[in-house]
Amino acid sequence: MIRRQESPVPSTTLFSVLIFILSTEVEARFIPHGCSRSSCGDIEIIDYPFRLKTDPPGCGETVFQLSCENNKTILEFHSGKYYVKQISYDDNRLRVVDFNLASGSCSLPYKSVSVDEVRDDHHYRLVSNTYTSFIKCSNNLSDQAYRLLPCLSGNGSSFYVSYDNYIISNLQGPCSFISRVPTVYQTVLFPSFDSILQLMQTGFDLEWSIECWDSSFSYDCYKSGNYHPPWFAAFSMTWNVLSAIYLVGRFILAPIGIFGFLIHKYMTTKKAIDNEQRFLRRQQHSMPRRYSYSDIIAITNNFENKLGQGGFGTVYKGQLRDGFSVAVKMLDNPKCNDEDFINEVSIIGRIHQVNIVWLMGFCSEGCHRALVFEYMANGSLDKLLFSREAERHLVGWEKLLQIALGTARGIEHLHGGCNVCILHSDIKPQNVLLDNNFIPKVSDFGLSKFYPEEKDFVSISTTRGTIGYIAPEMISRNLGAVSCKSDVYSFGMLLLEMAGRRNSNSKGNCSSELYFLSWVYDHLIERADLQLENVTEIEAAIPRKLCLVGLWCIQKAASDRPSMTKVVEMLEANVDDLQLPPNALSFPQSISKEPQSDSSTELLISDTVEQSL
Template identity: 55%
Template sequence: MEVLTAFIFLSIFAFTHDTQARSLLQVCSSSCGDQNISYPFRLKGDPASCGDPDYELSCSNNKTIMEYYSGKFYVKKISYENRTLNIVDVNLANGTCNLPYRSVLPSEVGNDIRYKGMAFKTYASFMNCSKIIRDPAYKKLPCLGGGTSDVYVIYDSYMLSNLPVGCKFISMTPIAHGNVNNPSYEAILKLLKSGFDLGWSVECRDCLLQNYTCQISEYALPFNYQCSNYESLVSIVLTIVFSLLGNFFIVISLIARFILAPIVILGFLLHKFRKERKAVDNVEIFLGNQQSLMPKRYSYTDIIAMTNHFKDILGEGGFGSVYKGQLPGGYLIAVKMLKNTKFTAEEFINEVSTIGRIHHVNVVQLVGFCSEGSNRALVYEFMPNGSLDKHIYVKEGRAQSFSWEKLLEIALGTARGIEYLHSGCDVCILHFDIKPHNILLDQNFIPKVADFGLAKFHPKEFDFVSVSSTRGTIGYIAPELISRNFGSVSSKSDVYSFGMLLLEMAGGRKNADLKAKSSSKVYFPSWVYDRLDNGGDLELQNVDEIEIEIAKRLCIIGLWCIQMKASDRPSMTKVVEMLEGKIEDLKLPPKPVLSSPQHLCTREPQSNSSSEISESVEMCLYGDSNVYSHQSNV
């Protein structure tokens, strides 16, 4: 215990010292009207050494203004003692009938590492309705609407998954909690005018930027936060526990070494042998039954010869390493050597049975396989241009790898490959892991869908498929794969992942980027929807009209694909038609209101288990009021 206590003390001291060293900025003081502006805040135009850039404010007509995501707010009060500030939307500050300046989503408040909502979990949501709403919770704005439609506001509406029939979402904004049920319109105006509170903690932000976990340690203003590196602490605790257990077993073994040790060893070896034998037997039974339908089977000796003793490695991943090889006729291949601990017998059978039966220009070809004892390998056609993720993300100072015409070709080819999986085979094949890393490019940059380890078959006549566990990669997983509250799993789950892929191709970046230059661009789908909805441009450089149309087409189709309800998404056949069609035929879909929490979340699971993935993403969807967690690599 003394060792553990000392380590925890040293860890906290080291983190505190590091945070203080990185946060040493000149404490300057300025003012705007009667508002004192001091550290960590700064005003635009202050010397660069003043305050913290993440907490920059502006001053206009003696009023302090804060830009929070896409919204603009007056800062009514800053309490440096409690580390809180009260802000109000610039359009709602005078308490008159109006709409918010911009919509502020729950995901934006919940995922901000600089600020944290204090005493509110309440929102005011505005919508335009073509029909009269009888529900007393919906209050009509007397100054807006009229004619064929009216504008309504509802208080305490955190989730808008079911809008009334005939209503279209306009915007939503946080609102002070009034402890009232069904307040009048005048009461809602008063609450909107009073604004809402945000708390801040520079130390907590710095903690999250180091991939640690920051949580409230004391629930009293000002909130105190504790930064913890749980991985290091768990490692030390486990080391101590195993050390104590080791000493205990040494004593026991000295007493009964000729009885207990042989029994334990024999039982372990027997269990291991039976477990490995069962897995091998399952694979052999499957391969025997499918022999006439599958690619060539190679021996492990063949694999060694084809890869020249695994000389040229192409890459490494969680499931194993990939090596460049060559068949006797000179045909180049890529050999994936699988790790038994990561790639299960079920996933091996999935990969062989799925790709082995498919022959399509946009699906990677499985040339052969090896299953010899514990040695398993998959032999693919060689893709000299690697995976799509190495080409689409634009790095600073470098031009885009592809022309917009080529990007459209790659998107169309990928869509055709997925469409073939859904409707071109005897059964519907659901991929469940569509992402840039799993789209490979041949020598002519023709895209090919790859990696079928998570794939699942289901009959075409069924509209949905039963899936017992969460499958996929965070940032591309459809909502219904995380929680059945969002609907049934179907081929539309792959459509969602393809939509996220399309948006990353169009944006040349990850959909969620906390390091974006502008706060409104942190979540790309939300930013691009607002630009398209308001008739703005996409801020493209050195492009002509045709290229602008291609970019808009990719974005609009991507936004259709990531609709929250699976029934609102197009089929892959329809997606292919949209990609082949004209931009004039495309209409902007409804804004996917609740899509951003999943993708803005950057908390990754600590293991590859489906339960860990599901738990991790559900936290992103529904939030955690006590704990912030952030990791830079999504």
């Protein structure tokens, strides 16, 4: 039987591509960057590898950086300062002259050049090894190889200059070396002082090389006089990189890969966790915290501070161990089992929105059922509307508009922001709580009737709500099916309540709210003033907006009412952009006032569910 051999083409291709990429990356270091050329004075072209200090980062190489001073190109070379007279990119040479000697005057060099430093430089080398040396002697020299500097000599000291190589010998008398500067080579024996000045003014040539930059051969690439072409450095670096990759892959990556494979195989073959345990673990993260009855007693300090009493429970103020204030509602006469109660609580606990009261925890132990909510320091909206507390807090029309808008956003979230669509069914001022900053929080939606979000309507057998705020279809099925538009109606009555309770001149002493609605509608039709006291023109637009939106919300037919999303848009819009709705007072429903109760601060639970508890 012939055994099939694998083709080496994929491996060879992959290896070739890797070498090509690495070679291209290395070669890129020797290719001039895509930057525009610079210029300075007589040097019209300053291009790669050179750069000016003012060039953008990445243009040219920093080791070949030049500067432009007084329209002169300057090279700083081994602490010396030199004028650049010419740059030849064909020969890789530049002609420079010492900063102090460029004018051709009698002067010492700006900086003495060290022969060893220049010899070991990795970027530049001298084309000629001819130097002009400066010495100082206490006696006069008669050697014609040394020319006197008349501008510096005097006061018992004489300065001499010598044009030769860098070795100083045969000095007569007590003399000392002062400075040295490279000079172009000229076949003249013992040149005169003026000739030496001209030679120094001419400058000297430097040859640069990019190949030696950052190369492992940079130490001797100039000393030996051997130049390595770009491909040699690229090949050397590519070979070093490939060798490093091979060693790392064999002794580091391969063991890590084998170890990781074994761990993966162990984890995949391990017995899966029971589905029910996984579900319970996920529920622990999404559900509110469960407290024991003894925890509730400790939180409420044995039910010391009672906030309110309702038909289905009592609310107490409490404090958690971290000092966070809470409101604990103890449910009366619960009848549902523990599993059903926890299922309902898990749905409520996953609702998190800034305008909805946060359910922090619960208790279900024996016959005890309790809900733990965040505490609202400013109580409920009915206290703000029905008492003089509004005057104490100086809550104006602008703040009332923000309260109305926040309440609308909370109800909107219940209708469409959760996995299930939640029908509140009892929207009224007592169920809108206010925190320290008077931010509204919708309460009493917990354990309400739920229905699938894709359905438009739900029928209920038990009427839930408060007279004065309840939608007509919740009283009689002949008027339509119960839906989220029922909450819209209740919210519209809430807006009219907010506008009416702050208006002392709007026939507020009448026993029927129906009279008030008729009065408001007539004034809106005539675009008449709502007879507000001590308000500005801007503030007067707010109660008018509340009335317009409220009248839209209380339309008799549910289909004529806007959605809560539309209600939010209307409250955010300019009052002049709102149209007057049809008259909503064509149905016989008396709207009686809601008496103030001390239970207004409590967090009510759904009547229909609590009756089943």
